Amino acid sequence: xxxxxxxxGLAALLSAAALTTAEAPIExxxxxxxxxxxxxxxxxxxxRVRVERxxxxxxxxxxxxxxxxxxxxxxxxxxxxxxxxxxxxxxxxQAVRPGRVKGRGRVGVRFTRLIDARERxxxxxxxxxxxxxxxxxxxxxxxxxxxxxAGGAVVGGLVGGKKGAAVGALAGGGGGTAVVLATRGxxxxxxxxxxxxxxxxxxxxxxxx
Numbered sequence: 001x002x003x004x005x006x007x008x009g010l011a012a013l014l015s016a017a018a019l020t021t022a023e024a025p026i027e028x029x030x031x032x033x034x035x036x037x038x039x040x041x042x043x044x045x046x047x048r049v050r051v052e053r054x055x056x057x058x059x060x061x062x063x064x065x066x067x068x069x070x071x072x073x074x075x076x077x078x079x080x081x082x083x084x085x086x087x088x089x090x091x092x093x094q095a096v097r098p099g100r101v102k103g104r105g106r107v108g109v110r111f112t113r114l115i116d117a118r119e120r121x122x123x124x125x126x127x128x129x130x131x132x133x134x135x136x137x138x139x140x141x142x143x144x145x146x147x148x149x150a151g152g153a154v155v156g157g158l159v160g161g162k163k164g165a166a167v168g169a170l171a172g173g174g175g176g177t178a179v180v181l182a183t184r185g186x187x188x189x190x191x192x193x194x195x196x197x198x199x200x201x202x203x204x205x206x207x208x209x
Contacts, residue, residue, distance in 0.1 A: 039081055041074060041204040047127075048072045049088050049111065049196045056189030057095050057105035057134070064092040066109045070117075071195045081206050086117040093129050098185030105134035105187035111198060119207065126202040134188040 049068040067089045073080040090111030098105045108131035114123045190196075 037208055038205050039076065039079075039208050041076055041081060041200065041206065043200050043203050045074065045076070045200045045204075046197050047074055047082075047088070047111075047200065049198055051190060051192060051194050051196065054189060054191045054194075055092055055095075055107060055109070056187055057097055057107045058187040059189065060092045060095045060107060062092055062095055064095075066090045066092060066111075068196070079208075081208060082114065082116055083118045087115040088125075089113040089115075090127070094131070098134060098187060104136060104185050107132055107188055107190065109196070114204070116206070119209075121207060123204060123206060125200065125204050128199045128201045130196050130198050132188050132190060134186040 048071040050071040051066065051068040053067070055064065055066060067087065070082065070084050070086045070088065073084045074082040088111050090109055090113070092107065093110045094106060094108040096103070096106040108129045110129050111125060111127045114125050115121070116123070
């Protein structure tokens with residue numbers, strides 16, 4: 001009787017071990033499948049990047065590095081695919097100083113790399129250029145030209161009557177124009193902590209758990 005019971009117990013143990021061995025690859029395969037599941041973030045999706053260091057048309061050069069972190073998680077269909085705080089790297093794609101006659105300061109950036117803060121996985125990304133342009137200064141320029149003209153008319157009038165007033169006005173106007181031509185327009189700068197709304201120009205496939 002004792003031998004029979006021992007034999008039955010051994011058979012049960014062997015059966016359980018065989019079952020466990022058979023299930024192990026299935027469990028491992030299921031876990032691997034979960035880890036390898038991928039989701040594609042479509043082109044045109046907006047990612048919001050908080051820049052870590054300022055840049056601008058007067059302080060940056062093309063290809064200067066730019067980095068930041070995601071100010072918000074990247075969400076597709078209600079699922080957060082890339083968490084807030086993930087690191088984004090890129091470069092200055094354009095930096096144009098304003099001209100003396102016309103033109104405004106302009107600075108642009110592109111981003112090329114994203115590091116997932118949760119998985120620590122690095123992805124190559126492509127974004128549309130994000131560009132900032134300095135405000136126009138036409139009204140200010142008009143005032144710069146007009147004020148010296150008025151002053152010249154007053155001075156000319158005091159010197160030589162009506163004819164003097166006309167000459168003075170012309171001289172004053174010329175002085176005002178010279179001021180505008182010798183002075184650059186406004187540059188544009190983006191400060192540290194600014195949040196840029198950048199669009200993906202190509203789909204981005206990420207791994208999710």
